[in-house]
Every structure is written in C-alpha cells, then in structure tokens.
Amino acid sequence: MTALEVDRPAPGVLRMRLNGADTLNALDEGVKTALVDALRAAALDREARAVLLTGTGRAFCSGGDVRGMGTRSPSETNDVLTFGRQITEGIAELQKPVVAAVNGIASGAGFNLALASDIVLAAPKAWFQQSFVRMGLMPDMGGTYLLSRAIGLHRAKHALLTGRRFTAEEGRELGFVARVVEGDFDAEAVEFCAGLARRAPIALGLTKLLANRAVDGSLADALDREALAQGVLAATADHKAAVSTFLSKGDLDAIEFKGE
Structure with a gap:
C-alpha cells in the first residue's frame, strides 16, 4: 500500500510525497484518491504557491499496482482509469507550478505522472519507462499525448511500442527532464520550488x-x-x-x- 504524505518543507511549497516501500510507490486506489483530493485542496490553498511531487526510497512511482490487475471487470477498470485521468487533469488545471522531483524509478503511470507535471527534476540514477506494452496494456493518464508532445511523435512511438528505458541524462537531452540534480536531491528540489514560490x-x-x-x-x-x-x-x-x-x-x- 502506498501512502501520500503532505507537508510544507519551505514557505509557499506544498510537498506531496508517495511512500510505499513494498510496492515502490505504486499507484493503488487509495493513493490515487488521496492525490485527487490533495490536488483539489491545493487549488484552494492560498499559502501553497508551488507543488512538489516526489517519492520515497528508490522509486518515484513504479506505476499502477500490479496486484490489482488481471481480475478487474470492465466497470472496475473504468473506475481505475477515471481516477488516473482526474490526477492528470488536476495537475494540468492547477494554476500553480507542479514540480516532479523524480528520485528514482518512474515506470508506467509513474512516468506519466512526471510528464503531467510542469517541470521535471531527476536524480542522477533515476530512470523512466513506458512499461505498459510489457504488461499487455497501453499507456493511460495521458501518456500517449504527453510523451509525443514532449519528445516528438516518432521518438515517442519508439518508446511506447518497445518499452525502452530512459536514463535521467537521456531525459534531459530529449527535453522532458529540465535538470539532473547532483548533491542533496531532496533539499535541492525543495529549494527549486521555494524559488518558484517567491514569484508572482x-x-x-x-x-x-x-x-x-x-x-x-x-x-x-x-x-x-x-x-x-x-x-x-x-x-x-x-x-x-x-x-x-x-x-x-x-x-x-x-x-x-x-x-x-
């Protein structure tokens, strides 16, 4: 199970941190609901001027919770997709910058969670992968749209159809990672968001x-x-x-x- 921890590590910065060591911060139904609610609350929070989205441990987010897959009815699958859509739309519609601080693995829906954000910071050992085809699925949470827009149609199709993995540095070279952060990753990410929070x-x-x-x-x-x-x-x-x-x-x- 993945929990969502919300705190304020610096003035104006609202941090949402995925914490699920046993699943590498996978998006189970509980944490999806928590993310939707947290984004809605952030929209009304005048003290929050920038949102920092990150993970704990060696993962940012490993994607959907595989333990819930393969047994769902069509209506249950629709419910899952609806929550995912609400997260992506919630980030896009929030009139505050959302920074994804990708501290480690960003696979499947985790990659798309980062792509939905406004700015992506990555730790040197972070990696990104559209792993859906390996599970007999296709991307959701806007993955086909967001990746194509970020790196171009043909490069995106190569990544989507093969499930290839990108290093943090490759992400920077392709443009979907703004900066690869050396040193104290958590502290640097907070400071970056604090800088945004000081803007109008x-x-x-x-x-x-x-x-x-x-x-x-x-x-x-x-x-x-x-x-x-x-x-x-x-x-x-x-x-x-x-x-x-x-x-x-x-x-x-x-x-x-x-x-x-």
Missing part, C-alpha cells in the same frame, strides 16, 4: 495555463488568450510593485509578491 502567483498560474493551451491551438488563439491574460496581470498589485521596484533600481528578486 497569478502570473505563474496564467503563464502555465496559456503554455498548456498553446500546443493545442493556432497562433491566433494563443495571441487572443495572451491579450486577455496580460490585461488581468497588468492590473495586479504584484505587477505594480515590480514596476515600482524596477523604476527605483531595486532588486526584483527581493519583492514579496502577494498574489493580488
């Missing part, structure tokens, strides 16, 4: 929202959305504080953004 939260949320939409529409659609969002941001107190600081030659990184 409304600006972060709208930037994420429009970036997600940009890959699905035309240039004209993107320009329309940018104009609407920028009009909102230009009237915020956070923006006005930044302008005032800039004009007075102050330190932009020292601004305490209020989310107003």
Whole structure:
C-alpha cells in the first residue's frame, strides 16, 4: 500500500510525497484518491504557491499496482482509469507550478505522472519507462499525448511500442527532464520550488495555463488568450510593485509578491 504524505518543507511549497516501500510507490486506489483530493485542496490553498511531487526510497512511482490487475471487470477498470485521468487533469488545471522531483524509478503511470507535471527534476540514477506494452496494456493518464508532445511523435512511438528505458541524462537531452540534480536531491528540489514560490502567483498560474493551451491551438488563439491574460496581470498589485521596484533600481528578486 502506498501512502501520500503532505507537508510544507519551505514557505509557499506544498510537498506531496508517495511512500510505499513494498510496492515502490505504486499507484493503488487509495493513493490515487488521496492525490485527487490533495490536488483539489491545493487549488484552494492560498499559502501553497508551488507543488512538489516526489517519492520515497528508490522509486518515484513504479506505476499502477500490479496486484490489482488481471481480475478487474470492465466497470472496475473504468473506475481505475477515471481516477488516473482526474490526477492528470488536476495537475494540468492547477494554476500553480507542479514540480516532479523524480528520485528514482518512474515506470508506467509513474512516468506519466512526471510528464503531467510542469517541470521535471531527476536524480542522477533515476530512470523512466513506458512499461505498459510489457504488461499487455497501453499507456493511460495521458501518456500517449504527453510523451509525443514532449519528445516528438516518432521518438515517442519508439518508446511506447518497445518499452525502452530512459536514463535521467537521456531525459534531459530529449527535453522532458529540465535538470539532473547532483548533491542533496531532496533539499535541492525543495529549494527549486521555494524559488518558484517567491514569484508572482497569478502570473505563474496564467503563464502555465496559456503554455498548456498553446500546443493545442493556432497562433491566433494563443495571441487572443495572451491579450486577455496580460490585461488581468497588468492590473495586479504584484505587477505594480515590480514596476515600482524596477523604476527605483531595486532588486526584483527581493519583492514579496502577494498574489493580488
């Protein structure tokens, strides 16, 4: 069984940590429910400005819980897929940055959990694999879409159809890993999220929202959305504080953004 541990390791940072040593942090039904609930709560949590998603032990997430597979009815399988979809949509729709700190194995749904996040940090020994075909299945939680968007159609099909494994460094070279973190991985991941949490939260949320939409529409659609969002941001107190600081030659990184 995998538990979800939620804490606040730094100001503005909400950490969600998968902990299931016996299953390598597999996504059983209990932890899926907990993730859905935690993401919904994070959306309403004004103190949480960045979400850090990580695992414990030698795995980030080993995917679905195999112990529950092979015996489900079609309706039970549909329930499982619904929870997975809600997690992916919850991450995408959350107007706060979600950072996946991949500390180890990210296989199957675990890989897709990382891909659904906005930024992926990886430990040097972490690895990623679309293992579904090895189990006679196909990716869910948006895997076919997310991987194709991240690394291109043909490279994605090669990974999806063969179940090939990517090292952390290969992930960085292909672009779905933003940074391979040496040293104290947990501390570095928290510090990275703390840096995001110091940014203007409304600006972060709208930037994420429009970036997600940009890959699905035309240039004209993107320009329309940018104009609407920028009009909102230009009237915020956070923006006005930044302008005032800039004009007075102050330190932009020292601004305490209020989310107003």
